[in-house]
Amino acid sequence: MAAAEQEKRTGKDVTSRNAPDIVAVAIVQARLLIVVAGVVFGFLYLSGLTSVEISIIGFFALAFGAVAQTYFAEDRRRRDVARAVADSQAAQSREGIGSVVLEQMQDAVVLLDGDGRIIYHNRSAERFIGLTATGKLIPSVLREPVLLDAIQRVRTGGAAEEIEYMSPVPVEHHYQAVITPAETAENDGSGTPTLLALHDVTDMKRVEQMRVDFVANASHELKTPLASLSGFIETLQGPAKDDADAQERFLGIMGEQATRMQRLIEDLLSLSRIELREHMPPRGTVSVSGLVKDVVDAIGPIAERDQVTIDVAMPDDLPMIRGDWDELLQVVQNLVDNAVKYGQSGGRVEISADRIDGLSDSSDGTCVELKVRDFGPGIPREQIPRLTERFYRIDVTTSRERGGTGLGLAIVKHILNRHNTELRCDSVVGEGATFSARFLAE
Numbered sequence: 001m002a003a004a005e006q007e008k009r010t011g012k013d014v015t016s017r018n019a020p021d022i023v024a025v026a027i028v029q030a031r032l033l034i035v036v037a038g039v040v041f042g043f044l045y046l047s048g049l050t051s052v053e054i055s056i057i058g059f060f061a062l063a064f065g066a067v068a069q070t071y072f073a074e075d076r077r078r079r080d081v082a083r084a085v086a087d088s089q090a091a092q093s094r095e096g097i098g099s100v101v102l103e104q105m106q107d108a109v110v111l112l113d114g115d116g117r118i119i120y121h122n123r124s125a126e127r128f129i130g131l132t133a134t135g136k137l138i139p140s141v142l143r144e145p146v147l148l149d150a151i152q153r154v155r156t157g158g159a160a161e162e163i164e165y166m167s168p169v170p171v172e173h174h175y176q177a178v179i180t181p182a183e184t185a186e187n188d189g190s191g192t193p194t195l196l197a198l199h200d201v202t203d204m205k206r207v208e209q210m211r212v213d214f215v216a217n218a219s220h221e222l223k224t225p226l227a228s229l230s231g232f233i234e235t236l237q238g239p240a241k242d243d244a245d246a247q248e249r250f251l252g253i254m255g256e257q258a259t260r261m262q263r264l265i266e267d268l269l270s271l272s273r274i275e276l277r278e279h280m281p282p283r284g285t286v287s288v289s290g291l292v293k294d295v296v297d298a299i300g301p302i303a304e305r306d307q308v309t310i311d312v313a314m315p316d317d318l319p320m321i322r323g324d325w326d327e328l329l330q331v332v333q334n335l336v337d338n339a340v341k342y343g344q345s346g347g348r349v350e351i352s353a354d355r356i357d358g359l360s361d362s363s364d365g366t367c368v369e370l371k372v373r374d375f376g377p378g379i380p381r382e383q384i385p386r387l388t389e390r391f392y393r394i395d396v397t398t399s400r401e402r403g404g405t406g407l408g409l410a411i412v413k414h415i416l417n418r419h420n421t422e423l424r425c426d427s428v429v430g431e432g433a434t435f436s437a438r439f440l441a442e
């Protein structure tokens with residue numbers, strides 16, 4: 001069957017032998033027959049039999065030899081056929097695998113003939129050139145001038161090209177295109193057949209942009225207090241040289257700016273440390289009520305100063321959770337600090353923790369949910385997804401006034417990632433905000 005298919009594709013009979021092969025085999029067989037006949041007749045002649053008996057026995061011996069030879073020749077032919085079929089199947093399976101790989105590829109692949117007509121494209125290419133592009137000229141189905149120009153250059157004898165371009169619709173996407181000359185056997189077109197491969201680099205661009213923004217933001221955050229420090233140093237050395245009151249006031253401000261820079265550097269280092277070990281699950285066991293107690297002890301005086309009461313509600317039999325104490329302390333600290341800072345107008349912050357049973361994503365179905373709720377201005381819905389971005393602040397002035405760096409929730413997000421959970425924020429503008437996270441119970 002496979003041999004028949006190969007014959008159909010190649011137009012050749014894979015099992016047949018050519019003429020020189022047949023002559024060579026016939027000569028070998030004839031020689032063999034003469035030798036065998038000589039040996040048989042010699043043996044019979046020496047045995048003393050009559051010439052009639054020799055003729056009869058010799059005839060049967062030769063007939064037997066001829067039949068045996070035909071049988072062995074047929075057997076060899078059968079083995080040759082089997083080998084040809086196996087070779088043809090292997091070639092077909094390689095070809096099959098090749099086309100499956102091409103069809104399943106995320107990258108789009110398009111092959112153009114010498115006239116720029118599409119002779120092949122894989123499935124991923126359909127979102128660029130449509131479903132019925134085969135046979136059409138590439139400029140009629142693709143509307144990217146930069147890409148079409150590059151294809152034209154390669155088609156008219158240019159070297160392979162690699163270009164990047166941005167497609168703004170329907171959503172901004174960035175692509176890397178590799179256009180290479182692809183000499184095919186049947187090229188009767190006016191130019192060089194061309195192979196086009198398109199690779200989506202949007203995510204890579206986004207990460208790169210984030211890196212650039214991060215460096216810009218971090219430098220900006222450091223530059224502001226640094227500029228203020230330099231300004232005050234100049235003033236203290238010049239106009240305020242002999243003004244004791246001004247000196248005291250300026251030194252106070254300088255101290256605050258230095259603390260701000262120090263906090264920013266600590267937060268940046270903390271963020272990179274957490275990112276480094278984000279893929280390593282924490283091994284410790286942590287008591288949520290212990291964490292909350294430590295945080296309330298630390299933030300209590302600040303909350304009191306800001307006239308914010310902190311209420312804690314959690315059952316006594318709360319299970320322990322799997323986690324890293326120091327990291328989770330940072331999480332609770334930042335959430336409570338934010339609730340006191342930004343929800344001050346509500347005058348109250350609630351911290352609660354509850355046991356939740358029956359969740360399928362935990363080993364025995366038990367989780368502990370921690371919630372920090374404030375009754376301040378709340379957060380507009382469209383701002384919520386951006387809160388965990390580095391340096392993102394809804395109100396930069398308020399955050400800066402309170403010594404904020406805008407890195408707190410970014411740190412929280414990475415710590416929670418490491419703990420295989422995520423931050424949730426529910427808020428109604430004017431009624432406050434609730435931040436929560438679920439942790440796997442030990």
Ligand SMILES: Nc1ncnc2c1ncn2[C@@H]1O[C@H](COP(=O)(O)OP(=O)(O)OP(=O)(O)O)[C@@H](O)[C@H]1O
Pocket residue numbers: 267334338339342343374376377378379387388392393394395399400403404405406407408409410433
């Ligand atoms: N409970 C909240 N209510 C209203 N806005 C909030 C609340 N929590 C956070 N935000 C907003 O989210 C922004 C980001 O918070 P994040 O904790 O990352 O930074 P920060 O508090 O400004 O700085 P840092 O945490 O370094 O002190 C804040 O600047 C604030 O605008």
Ligand SMILES: [Mg+2]
Pocket residue numbers: 334337338404408409
């Ligand atoms: Mg914060």
